Amino acid sequence: MSEFFKHLRYVLTENPVTLIAGTMFVLLVIAAFIGPSIVPYDPMASSASQSLKPPSWEHWFGTDQLGRDVFSRIVVATRLDLAIAVSAVAISFIFGSVLGSLAGFFGGWADRIVGRITDTIMAFPLFVLAMGIVAALGNSVENIVYATAIINLPFYARMSRTEVNIRRSADFVLAARLAGNSSLRLLATQIYPNTLPPLMVQVSLNMGWAILNAAGLSFIGLGVRPPTAEWGIMVAEGAGYIVSGEWWLAIFPGLALMLAVFTFNLLGDGLRDLIDPRRRT
Amino acid sequence: MNRNDKLRIIFGRLMQAIPSIIGIIIVTFILTRALPGDPAVYFAGPAATEKSIQEVRVSLGLDKGWLEQFWIYATSLATGDLGVSVSTGLSVKEELIRRLPASLELTFLALIFSVGVALPLGIAAATRPNSWVDQLCRLVVTAGVSLPVFFTGLFMVYLFYYILGIAPAPLGRLDIIYLSPPTVTGFYTIDALLDGDFETFGAAFRQLILPAITLGIFTLAPLARMTRGAMLQVLSSDFIRTARASGLKRSTVLYSYAFRNALLPILTTLGMVFSFMLGSNVLVEKVFAWPGIGSFAIEALIVSDYAAVQGFVLAMAILYVLLNLTIDIVYTLVDPRVGLES
Amino acid sequence: MKEKRMPDAFPLLDIKNLSVEFRTRSGVVKALENVSLEVLRGEIVGIVGESGSGKSVSALTAMGILDPAGHVTAGSISLGGLDVLGASEAVLQTMRGQQASMIFQSPRTSLNPIRTVGKQIGDVLHRHNMANRQNLREMVIKALKTVRIPDPDRRFDAYPFEMSGGMCQRIMIAMALACSPELLIADEPTTGLDVTTQAAIMDLIRDLSRERNMATVLITHDLAMAADYCDRIIVMHAGHVVESGTSRDLFLSPRHPYTAKLMKATPNGGGSLDDIASIPGGLPDLRGELPPCRFSGRCERHEAICDSSALIAKEVSPDHFVNCQRPL
Numbered sequence: 028m029s030e031f032f033k034h035l036r037y038v039l040t041e042n043p044v045t046l047i048a049g050t051m052f053v054l055l056v057i058a059a060f061i062g063p064s065i066v067p068y069d070p071m072a073s074s075a076s077q078s079l080k081p082p083s084w085e086h087w088f089g090t091d092q093l094g095r096d097v098f099s100r101i102v103v104a105t106r107l108d109l110a111i112a113v114s115a116v117a118i119s120f121i122f123g124s125v126l127g128s129l130a131g132f133f134g135g136w137a138d139r140i141v142g143r144i145t146d147t148i149m150a151f152p153l154f155v156l157a158m159g160i161v162a163a164l165g166n167s168v169e170n171i172v173y174a175t176a177i178i179n180l181p182f183y184a185r186m187s188r189t190e191v192n193i194r195r196s197a198d199f200v201l202a203a204r205l206a207g208n209s210s211l212r213l214l215a216t217q218i219y220p221n222t223l224p225p226l227m228v229q230v231s232l233n234m235g236w237a238i239l240n241a242a243g244l245s246f247i248g249l250g251v252r253p254p255t256a257e258w259g260i261m262v263a264e265g266a267g268y269i270v271s272g273e274w275w276l277a278i279f280p281g282l283a284l285m286l287a288v289f290t291f292n293l294l295g296d297g298l299r300d301l302i303d304p305r306r307r308t
Numbered sequence: 309m310n311r312n313d314k315l316r317i318i319f320g321r322l323m324q325a326i327p328s329i330i331g332i333i334i335v336t337f338i339l340t341r342a343l344p345g346d347p348a349v350y351f352a353g354p355a356a357t358e359k360s361i362q363e364v365r366v367s368l369g370l371d372k373g374w375l376e377q378f379w380i381y382a383t384s385l386a387t388g389d390l391g392v393s394v395s396t397g398l399s400v401k402e403e404l405i406r407r408l409p410a411s412l413e414l415t416f417l418a419l420i421f422s423v424g425v426a427l428p429l430g431i432a433a434a435t436r437p438n439s440w441v442d443q444l445c446r447l448v449v450t451a452g453v454s455l456p457v458f459f460t461g462l463f464m465v466y467l468f469y470y471i472l473g474i475a476p477a478p479l480g481r482l483d484i485i486y487l488s489p490p491t492v493t494g495f496y497t498i499d500a501l502l503d504g505d506f507e508t509f510g511a512a513f514r515q516l517i518l519p520a521i522t523l524g525i526f527t528l529a530p531l532a533r534m535t536r537g538a539m540l541q542v543l544s545s546d547f548i549r550t551a552r553a554s555g556l557k558r559s560t561v562l563y564s565y566a567f568r569n570a571l572l573p574i575l576t577t578l579g580m581v582f583s584f585m586l587g588s589n590v591l592v593e594k595v596f597a598w599p600g601i602g603s604f605a606i607e608a609l610i611v612s613d614y615a616a617v618q619g620f621v622l623a624m625a626i627l628y629v630l631l632n633l634t635i636d637i638v639y640t641l642v643d644p645r646v647g648l649e650s
Numbered sequence: 651m652k653e654k655r656m657p658d659a660f661p662l663l664d665i666k667n668l669s670v671e672f673r674t675r676s677g678v679v680k681a682l683e684n685v686s687l688e689v690l691r692g693e694i695v696g697i698v699g700e701s702g703s704g705k706s707v708s709a710l711t712a713m714g715i716l717d718p719a720g721h722v723t724a725g726s727i728s729l730g731g732l733d734v735l736g737a738s739e740a741v742l743q744t745m746r747g748q749q750a751s752m753i754f755q756s757p758r759t760s761l762n763p764i765r766t767v768g769k770q771i772g773d774v775l776h777r778h779n780m781a782n783r784q785n786l787r788e789m790v791i792k793a794l795k796t797v798r799i800p801d802p803d804r805r806f807d808a809y810p811f812e813m814s815g816g817m818c819q820r821i822m823i824a825m826a827l828a829c830s831p832e833l834l835i836a837d838e839p840t841t842g843l844d845v846t847t848q849a850a851i852m853d854l855i856r857d858l859s860r861e862r863n864m865a866t867v868l869i870t871h872d873l874a875m876a877a878d879y880c881d882r883i884i885v886m887h888a889g890h891v892v893e894s895g896t897s898r899d900l901f902l903s904p905r906h907p908y909t910a911k912l913m914k915a916t917p918n919g920g921g922s923l924d925d926i927a928s929i930p931g932g933l934p935d936l937r938g939e940l941p942p943c944r945f946s947g948r949c950e951r952h953e954a955i956c957d958s959s960a961l962i963a964k965e966v967s968p969d970h971f972v973n974c975q976r977p978l
Contacts, residue, residue: 143327143331146327146328146331147328147331147332147334147335148335149583150328150329150331150332150625150628150629151332151335151583151621151624151625151628152582152583152584152585152586152587152624152625152628153583153587154584154586154587154588154590154591155586155587155590155620155621155624155625156335156621156625158590158605158609158617158620158621159336159339159617159618159620159621160339162339162609162614162617162618162621163338163339163340163342163343163614163618164342165343166609235453235454236453239456242456243456243457243458243587243588243591246456246458246591246594247590247591247594247606247609248606248609248610249609259456259458262456262458262459262462263458265462266458266462266595269462269465269466269470270465270469270470270477270478271470272466272470274466274470277459277462278459278462278463278466281456281458281459281462281463282459284456284459285454285455285456285459288453288454288455288456289450289451289454292450292453292454293450296450545759546754546756546759546760547759547760547761547762547763549715549754549760550752550753550754550760550761550762550822550825551762551773552715552746553713553715553746553747553751553752553754553826554746554747554751554773554774554777554825554826555743555744555745555746555747555748555774555777555778556743556747556773556774556777557743557777558739558743560773560777564765564773565762565765568764568765569762569763569764572764642764643764644763644764644809644811645763645764645809645811
């Protein structure tokens with residue numbers, strides 16, 4: 028364990044970018060938890076007299092067409108955006124890793140069925156499939172979560188399949204088997220926990236992508252509906268004002284989105300260095 | 309390895325696409341039937357009467373069993389029937405075919421841009437590790453995947469249209485003062501050139517630049533990352549050392565030895581790149597009011613035009629399978645080792 | 651000391667007091683220190699040592715294709731009169747393949763996997779203007795014939811993966827010798843090949859070297875093989891040359907404790923340094939401060955003087971040098 032912390036310190040000092048990412052991550056989490064109670068304005072309060080004001084001392088990121096404070100809305104939106112991404116990734120992580128482990132452990136039919144499912148999902152351009160799923164299931168936030176979860180599923184399934192497959196015949200598994208443990212028990216207690224570190228890297232890298240996908244879906248008018256504060260829809264609402272010069276409506280939420288994605292991607296890279304120093308790029 | 313073997317392998321690849329296509333058809337079928345409530349009501353559209361809903365129900369076979377429904381669905385697909393768009397009243401197939409060239413023109417230009425930037429950047433980064441090019445490549449790779457494509461697009465519109473005034477308004481394929489060129493390929497730039505109309509060509513091209521770059525930037529990252537990685541790996545391989553020890557010129561070693569080998573893993577990545585591209589295409593089309601199949605799908609989504617949306621999903625999936633198939637075939641032709649194991 | 655030895659012979663490859671460092675993340679690795687060696691025309695010289703002893707680094711430096719992390723900190727290399735360390739990359743490129751060539755271990759991965767072997771040999775011929783478009787195929791086939799490849803016309807269009815390791819090594823030799831270089835460096839050319847193929851490849855290298863009066867360097871960890879094929883042997887350990895002399899001298903009277911250990915560890919041929927069990931310890935870590943004699947940590951004859959005085963090459967008999975304070 029002390030070896031681990033030494034390596035953690037090495038990664039953080041060697042790569043200050045990871046440190047920055049870690050800090051930004053903490054800020055995001057704070058905004059998600061206590062955002063609504065610290066913002067200067069009510070994110071829903073519109074005011075005709077205050078509409079479309081450029082960034083100023085009172086309104087850091089300006090106001091939108093209804094006079095709502097853009098900064099407050101962005102901070103408040105953090106919770107919804109992260110919630111969508113976290114739940115989607117959690118669902119695909121749980122289902123994907125379980126399916127993948129079963130496929131990798133039992134092989135044969137289990138492997139073929141799971142392989143066929145993941146191949147079929149991957150046969151679609153993933154964002155397009157997500158659009159189709161939301162259209163079919165109905166236009167709601169939960170369905171955005173499900174759609175994002177489904178398109179992420181293959182990555183986890185494939186990865187845990189490979190990881191389990193490698194470990195299936197490892198010595199300690201053999202030892203456990205000789206000690207009389209049943210197959211499923213073996214998988215659940217001996218193999219599966221060992222596949223988690225590489226999967227966690229995937230989770231982190233995947234979070235950014237999940238945020239992008241969810242925001243993309245709400246940008247085209249799926250899921251989240253106005254007047255809810257959400258980054259994707261804020262960019263969509265502000266898009267029309269870009270050509271007339273009111274840039275702050277779309278640019279600030281877009282930047283927030285970008286920073287969030289960037290944070291998770293950098294964090295994923297850092298995590299990968301931490302877990303597998305060999306795979307440094 | 310002779311020509312016949314190659315043909316056999318390519319045939320095998322074609323056959324491998326069949327399960328994918330069957331999978332796609334099953335999924336789209338499920339999507340059309342997963343609608344909460346009565347699918348017939350949805351497919352008939354909001355303005356439907358009791359009679360038209362009944363007609364839709366019969367034509368979709370909703371009164372029959374699942375297997376029979378699937379059979380009706382699959383056979384109508386086989387004849388190219390994707391149903392009727394309730395919002396436009398035209399057949400979905402016609403709508404898609406009419407709008408496809410706009411999307412393809414945009415996607416191709418984006419791909420050219422993305423490959424044209426990513427490959428040289430990745431190669432330069434790999435040949436000069438830790439130099440400024442390498443750092444730039446790293447920045448592009450990390451930032452590129454973090455940029456929401458619609459944000460990039462809007463930012464570019466703001467910068468190049470509103471501030472600098474050098475780009476045309478983001479309103480479709482051609483400014484209204486121009487007439488669209490006579491249709492040959494459906495690509496405005498190419499049709500304009502074929503027509504000898506350079507002014508229209510210029511106008512169409514100017515409209516294309518921003519959306520294509522927007523789309524290209526997003527796909528640039530995975531390509532540059534892969535190019536850099538593949539080149540680094542190839543450059544450290546034994547045969548590159550042999551080539552250098554034989555006195556081959558740096559350019560020969562780099563391009564005809566290293567790069568050609570690196571191209572193989574890059575080709576494999578291209579599949580993922582196409583997936584990104586077809587998906588982001590929808591977003592870019594919305595930002596730039598591009599009249600392609602992505603905008604069509606978005607409009608259809610808003611008015612709950614289900615036949616149109618599912619037709620779009622199916623068309624994109626088939627297009628994606630075809631692109632992947634093309635990649636596979638190119639790979640087979642490029643790599644002499646393919647097929648040896650079988 | 652050098653003046654005494656064959657004053658009229660001008661060595662084709664002359665490495666003097668070469669030191670090379672690798673700057674890595676984990677510190678500076680002193681891969682070579684004060685290495686001197688020379689190879690005459692028509693002579694086959696073996697460089698023997700464990701992995702990591704600096705054999706390959708010496709060869710790669712002589713060819714001017716050292717990894718960018720490697721830096722020459724001292725010394726000089728003269729190859730047929732050319733100052734390798736001072737020459738421009740363009741000059742070195744022309745030199746490689748034309749004056750000096752190198753072949754490597756694992757021949758199957760040392761050839762471009764997606765280019766036919768004929769084209770690969772052709773590339774080298776074309777580069778050094780030894781063939782033009784018209785006679786390229788003919789010249790390549792000629793090169794294939796010199797390495798005794800059966801059915802060269804058909805092999806021209808073959809890819810490396812379609813051939814055996816031994817055949818690939820022949821291809822590499824054909825490629826290396828296509829432009830008739832004066833120096834051939836063979837870096838463990840038979841590692842990974844089966845025993846009969848090993849002998850065939852070594853016979854081929856020896857015959858071609860003799861025929862062409864080439865200077866040949868054979869890098870190997872197989873002492874028995876070096877003894878069979880080389881005129882002279884240079885023993886390296888941890889980046890130092892520890893002993894050099896004729897194969898006969900070295901075998902009959904090894905003077906460095908390390909060489910002696912190697913002899914004992916290699917019974918009657920067939921043995922290689924990989925299975926040395928009788929030499930205690932491994933190679934020292936080449937990072938950080940090192941004692942004057944890098945073998946001292948593994949040496950039974952080690953005494954205080956070994957740690958206090960710098961190493962000096964002693965000529966114990968004509969042309970037999972040993973780098974040791976307390977030679978046997």
